[in-house]
Amino acid sequence: MRGILLIGLLLWSAGVYAQHxxxxxxxxxxxxxxxxxxxxxxxxxxxxxxxxxxxxxxxxxxxxxxxxxxxxxxxxxxxxxxxxxxxxxxxxxxxxxxxxxxxxxxxxxxxxxxxxxxxxxxxxxxxxxxxxxxxxxxxxxxxxxxxxxxxxxxxxxxxxxxxxxxxxxxxxxxxxxxxxxxxxxxxxxxxxxxxxxxxxxxxxxxxxxxxxxxxxxxxxxxxxxxxxxxxxxxxxxxxxxxxxxxxxxxxxxxxxxxxxxxxxxxxxxxxxxxxxxxxxxxxxxxxxxxxxxxxxxxxxxxxxxxxxxxxxxxxSHNGDVNADGCVDDADLLAVLFLFGSTEQGIREDVNCDGVVDDADLLTVLFHFGSGC
The missing domain is CATH 2.130.10.10 (YVTN repeat-like/Quinoprotein amine dehydrogenase)
Incomplete structure (x- = not known):
């Protein structure tokens, strides 16, 4: 059940990251x-x-x-x-x-x-x-x-x-x-x-x-x-x-x-x-x-x-927080470091909804390795 829920959340994050x-x-x-x-x-x-x-x-x-x-x-x-x-x-x-x-x-x-x-x-x-x-x-x-x-x-x-x-x-x-x-x-x-x-x-x-x-x-x-x-x-x-x-x-x-x-x-x-x-x-x-x-x-x-x-x-973007063309552990760490932040206009807020949270982590995970 947890696996199904996680897959669902990952699919959801992939579908909405470009809409905010x-x-x-x-x-x-x-x-x-x-x-x-x-x-x-x-x-x-x-x-x-x-x-x-x-x-x-x-x-x-x-x-x-x-x-x-x-x-x-x-x-x-x-x-x-x-x-x-x-x-x-x-x-x-x-x-x-x-x-x-x-x-x-x-x-x-x-x-x-x-x-x-x-x-x-x-x-x-x-x-x-x-x-x-x-x-x-x-x-x-x-x-x-x-x-x-x-x-x-x-x-x-x-x-x-x-x-x-x-x-x-x-x-x-x-x-x-x-x-x-x-x-x-x-x-x-x-x-x-x-x-x-x-x-x-x-x-x-x-x-x-x-x-x-x-x-x-x-x-x-x-x-x-x-x-x-x-x-x-x-x-x-x-x-x-x-x-x-x-x-x-x-x-x-x-x-x-x-x-x-x-x-x-x-x-x-x-x-x-x-x-x-x-x-x-x-x-x-x-x-x-x-x-x-x-x-x-x-x-x-x-x-x-x-x-x-x-x-x-x-x-919003695909999780490449530092914009180096590769979604990797540096991007994941950047999101974790600012987890909970409501600062305006930061790339760690991957889905651009106003807060760095689980959805941003999930987007990075879903696209992990992309462009590398």
Whole structure:
């Protein structure tokens, strides 16, 4: 009987180890000017993380948010103060700096950790290089005689391709794919852009998957559908082709849970869910991979900025605690040493359920020898 029970527990641990995640959803506050808000998944804890040097006379509207994992920093666009605020993961203000252009809206940190790009709801973007402290303007326009021709305008939310080859931008006319140089420097070359029509206004983008042929992403779409017609606001699904340029809008992933309001920020979480903010109501929605609404969180009071980012705390694995590619006695000892710990975000909590316990030991035992 004990043998049957042990086998059952081992099978159970093998089946669930890849199904648990812990992460923090970071949200930029607007009207209440509280700075960075947080919502912890799955515990549901919600609160104010922090703000940099709030003003008594100027508005501190927090818009774009990006996480620099290597430096342990949260970068935020303080849009009306023309400033970039940088906090640590505990919400302590580390420093501030002036933005490259006025009114920074979106922010994206290149995977190499050295290039940070900012959008400004115009045809101009700014790139900051951490290693040199230098700013560089990027203009999506050219001169044609006496005229300036703008070919990408109203650039709002932005996100890098996971490999850093392209930057995806929500802009007037649809979602655009912008080419980067091998060192991560952004060019002004638009490889492809697609939207419902020429006056489409997506507000933010989030990459959800990619392979050698296609990168798929979502956007918070806001489309003009004709005179005397209500604007169509929902979560759109897009695909960008590799290696040859090509892009298409695949359709709607999800409708608007609150018709008549504006969907704003969007971010993709490790558990393959999406977190979407509502500018007007201040609510944040969690959607599953098929667009089904899973939960609603009241965050704004009332409005939110476009910034929303995911800070992973923990994700379950097969028992390779020290991540050396081999599940062995070192991993077993690591779990035993911290048995009973409820410390957040540690790999000894193999199934990522918030406590190092028997289930974590069983997962290590079940996969013992794997990869060795």
């Amino acid at each position: 995640y812990q992460y923090r959803v970071l949200i930029g506050d607007r009207d209440a000017e509280r700075g960075v808000l947080y919502y912890d998944y799955p515990t549901g804890n919600f609160g104010v993380l922090g703000i940099c040097n709030p003003s008594e006379t100027a508005s501190d509207f927090y818009y774009g948010i990006a996480i620099h994992h290597e430096r342990g920093e949260i970068w935020v666009c303080n849009v009306l103060r023309n400033r970039i605020d940088i906090l640590d993961f505990d919400g302590n203000c580390l420093r501030t700096m002036s933005s490259g252009f006025s009114r920074p809206h979106g922010i994206a940190i290149h995977p190499n950790g050295d290039k940070v790009v900012f959008s400004h709801n115009t045809f101009a973007m700014a790139e900051y290089t951490l290693s040199t402290g230098q700013w560089r303007p990027i203009l999506f326009a050219y001169q044609d005689g006496e005229y300036t021709v703008i070919y990408l305008d109203g650039i709002y939310g932005i996100e890098w391709h996971p490999e850093g080859r392209y930057l995806y931008a929500a802009a007037r006319g649809g979602v655009a794919e912008i080419v980067a140089d091998p060192d991560g420097s952004l060019t002004n070359s638009v490889r492809c852009q697609i939207g419902v029509n020429a006056v489409s206004i997506p507000w933010d983008v989030a990459v959800i998957s990619g392979d050698a042929q296609t990168t798929r992403l979502t956007a918070t779409d806001d489309d003009f559908m004709g005179a005397n017609q209500p604007r169509l606001r929902r979560v759109g699904l897009y695909a960008f082709d590799m290696p040859q340029p090509g892009c298409r809008r695949l359709g709607d992933l999800a409708g608007n849970p609150e018709p008549g309001t504006q969907l704003f920020g969007i971010a993709h979480a490790p558990d393959n869910t999406l977190w979407v903010s509502n500018y007007n109501s201040g609510r944040v929605y969690q959607l599953d991979e098929n667009g089904t609404l899973l939960r609603t969180v009241q965050a704004g009071n009332p409005k939110l900025g476009v910034g929303i980012a995911i800070l992973p705390w923990c994700w």
